[in-house]
Amino acid sequence: MVYALGFALFSLGITISIALHECGHMWTAQATGMKVRRYFIGFGPRVFSFRRGDTEYGLKALPLGGFCDIAGMTALDELRPEEIDRAMYRQATWKRMVVMSGGIAMNFLLGYILVVVLAIGWGLPQFDQPPATALGNMSCVPQQNPDGTTQPCTGAGPAQRAGLQRGDVVKSVNDVKVSTWKEFQAETQKQSGPFTYTVERDGQILTIPVTPERVMRYPEGGGAGREVGAVGVGADVYGPVKYDVLSAIPAAGSFTGDMFVRTFQSLAQLPQKVTSLWDAVTGGERDPETPVSVYGASKIGGETAERGLWGVFILVLASLNFFLGAFNILPLLPLDGGHMAVVLYEKIRNTIRGWKGLAPGAPVDYLKLLPVTYVAVVIGGAYMVLTLVADIVNPIRLFP
Numbered sequence: 001m002v003y004a005l006g007f008a009l010f011s012l013g014i015t016i017s018i019a020l021h022e023c024g025h026m027w028t029a030q031a032t033g034m035k036v037r038r039y040f041i042g043f044g045p046r047v048f049s050f051r052r053g054d055t056e057y058g059l060k061a062l063p064l065g066g067f068c069d070i071a072g073m074t075a076l077d078e079l080r081p082e083e084i085d086r087a088m089y090r091q092a093t094w095k096r097m098v099v100m101s102g103g104i105a106m107n108f109l110l111g112y113i114l115v116v117v118l119a120i121g122w123g124l125p126q127f128d129q130p131p132a133t134a135l136g137n138m139s140c141v142p143q144q145n146p147d148g149t150t151q152p153c154t155g156a157g158p159a160q161r162a163g164l165q166r167g168d169v170v171k172s173v174n175d176v177k178v179s180t181w182k183e184f185q186a187e188t189q190k191q192s193g194p195f196t197y198t199v200e201r202d203g204q205i206l207t208i209p210v211t212p213e214r215v216m217r218y219p220e221g222g223g224a225g226r227e228v229g230a231v232g233v234g235a236d237v238y239g240p241v242k243y244d245v246l247s248a249i250p251a252a253g254s255f256t257g258d259m260f261v262r263t264f265q266s267l268a269q270l271p272q273k274v275t276s277l278w279d280a281v282t283g284g285e286r287d288p289e290t291p292v293s294v295y296g297a298s299k300i301g302g303e304t305a306e307r308g309l310w311g312v313f314i315l316v317l318a319s320l321n322f323f324l325g326a327f328n329i330l331p332l333l334p335l336d337g338g339h340m341a342v343v344l345y346e347k348i349r350n351t352i353r354g355w356k357g358l359a360p361g362a363p364v365d366y367l368k369l370l371p372v373t374y375v376a377v378v379i380g381g382a383y384m385v386l387t388l389v390a391d392i393v394n395p396i397r398l399f400p
Helices: 001-033 081-086 091-120 156-160 181-190 245-268 271-280 294-306 310-329 336-355 366-393
Strands: 035-052 054-068 136-140 169-173 195-201 204-209 215-218 228-230 234-236
Touching: 001 035, 001 054, 001 091, 001 294, 001 310, 091 245, 091 310, 136 156, 156 204, 169 181, 181 228, 234 294, 245 310, 271 366, 294 310, 294 366, 310 336, 336 366
Parallel strands: none
Antiparallel strands: 035 054, 136 234, 169 195, 195 204, 215 228
């Protein structure tokens, strides 16, 4: 039940994010004197609508975002006589740029607000984490029950008795090099008798003998258990940092800056992820760094809600808004960035014509850009379908 609620809430969050993106276009268009004919949330059959001023506002049956109809967005748009002077394509360059970037700015603003909420309520995660194989808290080694619960244990565990310390970075387990915590666990669980860890501590390389304890471990969701070696140590992870209301504002700004960098890095890697997505669809392991569809993101939202990790829920929703904003900057039609590129081209072209004593040129003929637009739509659509299929047959799993 909680999973379904989280899934629905995250889907609603995505819908609101897209609807507010369109609000960004609508409000800036109205503020700069353009005519907004319609603003609707959703698509499909109309549920209801009302008119206020020049604009019809309404709700449609499929709550999958929304749209904003600005008169004269391109010169191809049919205009009524009273709309000509307020047509978007006839406005000053700065006005058109403000309107086209209004949706992008709204996504970034919404992402920032969510980060502020996260900073106050749950704390901001730290991007600078210890190495993947750094050792964290140590304890005794509990036996696990078939239902996933653990039996109580007391005293020091094998890692503590061996003299391992928090912050030690494990380089190898019994001379087998490890670079991830998963590799560290797998190699440790293989050990049935005394073995050695090669660790880095304060710039020195040490070889530390350890005697593991054999314990039972069971897969999540039930199934046959197996006996493994364990030393009683967890990964070293820096926890989130909470802020009060005043300090959260600049902290969220700094965190948002880091998110921008990571988001644009992810965008640059999108073409490289096609192979990883295809591998996931055809039975390979799903790369957690691959993109997700709306369904996949909502599924993650449901899983985080089910586990009570509402901070992660908010962080994922904020990340989605940053991605939507950054993705729309791309200079490809029909994205906002593509329209902005056209506006800038017209401005540069007309400036050069002015230097030559010529009159401004005609608006860009969007019909000539249709082939490029179709290519972008087809490639983007295929990528989205591939991502959706991967999310259905081999979803990203944040939790074991």
